[in-house]
Amino acid sequence: MNQIKVKIKEVIRETADAVSIVLDPADLNYKPGQFLTLTFNIAGEQVQRSYSLSSAQALNEPPTITVKKVAGGKVSTYINDTITAGTELESFAPLGNFTIEPKSSQTRQIVMFGAGSGITPLMSMIKTLLALEPNTKIALLYANSNEDSIIFYNQLEQLQKLHANRFQVIHILSKPSSNWVGLTGRINKDMVLQLIEQIPVVYANKAAYYICGPDGFMNEVKSGLSLLKIDSTNIHFESFNLTKGSDDNTSIDSEVTIKYRKSTHVIHVPAGKTILESAQAAKVNIPYSCQGGVCSACMGRCTSGKVKVSDEQSALSSGEIDNGYILTCLGYALTPKVEIAIE
Ligand SMILES: Cc1cc2nc3c(=O)[nH]c(=O)nc-3n(C[C@H](O)[C@H](O)[C@H](O)COP(=O)(O)OP(=O)(O)OC[C@H]3O[C@@H](n4cnc5c(N)ncnc54)[C@H](O)[C@@H]3O)c2cc1C
Ligand code: FES
Incomplete structure (x- = not known):
């Protein structure tokens, strides 16, 4: 998963509980409808959240996200009340399949x-x-x-x-x-x-x-x-709401080997638990964002064994599923041994 650095150029108040955050670099490449998954450092804790780009690259607008405060929400409150221009953040490159491809000849x-x-x-x-x-x-x-x-x-x-x-x-x-x-x-x-x-x-x-x-x-x-x-x-x-996958009762205890960034980790994934939550329990760092099957940040390829991905997912296309891609956040092991490669 490609990581990029972005810098907050400007904070614009839109409503009493929503702000737009204008970001550098201005030449970020994204499709209309895609989102950024940003890492925030709030009181010493690193937290990730996804925010859709509200700007239009086709109009040469600088990349901008717009965040509405959620009652009791950690990151949306921090963004609305505290964040300032000049702050640098890490992000995944723009992701998401909720997009539209403009074609000038098209009438829709x-x-x-x-x-x-x-x-x-x-x-x-x-x-x-x-x-x-x-x-x-x-x-x-x-x-x-x-x-x-x-x-x-x-x-x-x-x-x-x-x-x-x-x-x-x-x-x-x-x-x-x-x-x-x-x-x-x-x-x-x-x-x-x-x-x-x-x-x-x-x-x-x-x-x-x-x-x-x-x-x-x-x-x-x-x-x-x-x-x-x-x-x-x-x-x-x-x-934008994240429904965590309901525990699966068809999966089994499994030894899951995860290859990520030149490291190999072997973890125990109990029946009914997702691969991501088992990796987190074992303190193995693998990428994720929404934890709800929306963003594809946790995507990997099952190279051996079998993994079931809950139907609640909307991040993988049928082509990706056919090619063995899975989401660890909603992925359950179906065989005693599984191997996953994360790019
Ligand atoms: C693909 C994607 C794109 C998104 N784009 C945007 C965007 O453009 N603008 C934006 O403002 N948000 C967007 N979100 C939602 C955003 O990622 C966060 O979930 C939201 O800002 C709340 O985070 P928080 O840390 O403030 O709340 P948390 O501290 O995580 O949650 C606090 C409480 O709020 C509830 N909650 C969490 N998220 C929401 C929500 N979205 N609506 C209502 N209640 C919620 C939780 O259940 C919890 O009770 C997007 C989410 C996804 C998955
Ligand atoms: S973390 Fe977003 S799809 Fe898995």
């Missing part, structure tokens, strides 16, 4: 559902597509609690004015002020049906859907889209 209809900080990867995609795909139409349905918590409100308004015939934003607030004239409520599957009706172009089956937000929100949106019989291949999503 795209419907995005975002909630709270889930706007970040969508923002990068929106800016890129509006700039590079002149015929593509995008609708963004963006859920927040109140007017003040809407990240990028002004930028989204400007983009709507600039691309009035092909970019539409519908805000939905769960606890708006009494002055709010827009849509109110929490998104559930019935509301999804009503929202789709508000989009003037006949999207339904033709559109591609991109969803990002907390798991509960995403499940409601997915249920609504399944009522509309949207083909699941047209639905793309990324979760």
